[in-house]
Amino acid sequence: MDRKRKEFFRGCLLGGAxxxxxxxxxEFMRLAEIKKRYGERGIENLVLNADGKAEITDDTQLTLFTAEGLLRASTRRNLRGNCHLPTVVYHAYLRWLHTQGVKCKGGEEIVKNLDGWVSKIKALYAxxxxxxxxxxxxxxxxMGTIEKHINNSKGCGGVIRVAPVGLMFTKKDAFKIGCELAAITHGHPGGYLSAGLHACIISCLIEGMELEDAVSAAIQELAAYPGSEECLGLINKAVELAQDNDPSEDALKQLGEGWVGEEAIAIAVYCLLVYKNDFKKAVCLAVNHDGDSDSTGAITGNILGVCLGVEGIPPVWWEHVELRDEIIAVADDLQIGFEESERWLKKYPGW
Ligand SMILES: [Mg+2]
Incomplete structure (x- = not known):
């Protein structure tokens, strides 16, 4: 395994976590409340639970299930030659739904037969x-698709879970597949194009581009998609703000609160660009605002984790993050892609 590449894959998933x-x-506090509770600079350290772990949320849980789906699709493609990738990932999302104690009409077969290893990780059921x-x-x-919208939601639930797509596919495919996977649950262009952007930026970084170039290349991809005006406007504003200003909460405010897809990716991109060599500063800026702090923190961490690798993340952070070893194992498997072995087929059966 290429050691350097492995560092970036691990950095991406651990950074997001x-x-x-x-x-x-x-997550649900206004900035003023955050400051009142954690001091003038806001929250700057992980809060550990009684087990000494910093808890992850649905953003990381779903990212792990995206990875599971992609790896199971990879098994299927390698063994059978054909595979409808979004359907295989949709099945992985139904397993996540099961971990949350919610039933899916017609999904009984999938949860009755819970094979693979990700859905057996107990802590994911939190x-x-x-x-x-x-x-x-x-x-x-x-299952929602870009052509047949399942709803009109532009929430950030799509963009927060597609980082593994950028690790596995080259930029054009990463954009398209990122969109397709988000459209499973989010039918508004803001809900899925933001996911395309996220996956595409990561893919460009894996290909070796500098951060600014990766963002520009992803914006170029975005511009070719129908319905991209709103998303395009906000992401360009993030880039402009990052060029014109010293890092500030006020600049961040102009990009919204991150509850919807395009705001979440725009906030992340702003934080990344202003603190591209400092993981801690970037992620602290990304969580200290009025809005959806864990989601904007996760996206910022995913992307900057690819840029800087695990060594760029403060050890005191990644060492204490919940499911650290499992997250590292999934990152390593994404880097391998497929392996014809009994161990692999047990972990990632091809359906
Ligand atoms: Mg969350």
């Missing part, structure tokens, strides 16, 4: 304020 964990205690759109879209028994 620590951003998620840092933002979780303040409920950490899962997004209501993901729960309702997945429970209705129909």
């Amino acid at each position: 620590v951003g998620d964990a840092l933002g979780w205690p303040v 409920r950490r304020a899962p997004g209501s759109t993901c729960l309702s879209a997945l429970s209705n028994g129909r």
Whole structure:
């Protein structure tokens, strides 16, 4: 295994998990409340639970299930030659739904036969304020697509879970597949194009581009998609703000609160660009605001984790993040892609 590449894959998933964990205690707090509780600079350290772990939320849980789905699709493609990738990932999301204690109409077969290893990880069954759109879209028994919208939601539940797509596919495919996987639950362009952007930026970084170039290349991809005006406007504003200003909460405010897809990716991109060499500063800026702190923290952490690798993440953060070893194992499997072995087939059966 290429050691360097492995570092970036691990950095991506661990980075997202620590951003998620840092933002979780303040997800539903306004900035003024955060400051009152944690001091003038806001929250700057992970909050550990009684087991000494910093808890992850639905953002990281769903990211792990995206990875599971992609790896199971990879098994299927390698063994059978054909595979409808979004359907295999949809099945993985139904397993996530099961971990949250919610039933899916028509999904009984899938949860009756819980094979593979991800859905056997006990800690994933914790409920950490899962997004209501993901729960309702997945429970209705129909898989959304870009052509057949399942709803008109532009919430950030799609963009927060697609980082593994960028690790596995080259930029054009990463954009398209990122959109397709988000559209399973989010039918508004803001809900799925933001996911395309996220996956595409990561893919460009894996290909070796500098951060600014990766963001520009992803914006170029975005511009070719129908319905991209709103998303395009906000992401360009994030880039402009990052060029014109010293890092500030006020600049961040102009990008919204991150509850919807395009705001979440725009906030992340702003934080990344202003603190591209400092993981801690970028992620702290990304969680200390009025809005959806764990989601904007997770996206920022995913992308900057690819840029800087695990060594760029403060050890005191990644060492304490819940499911650290499992997250590392999934990152390593994404890096391998497929392996014809009994161990692999047991972990990632091809359906
Ligand atoms: Mg969350």
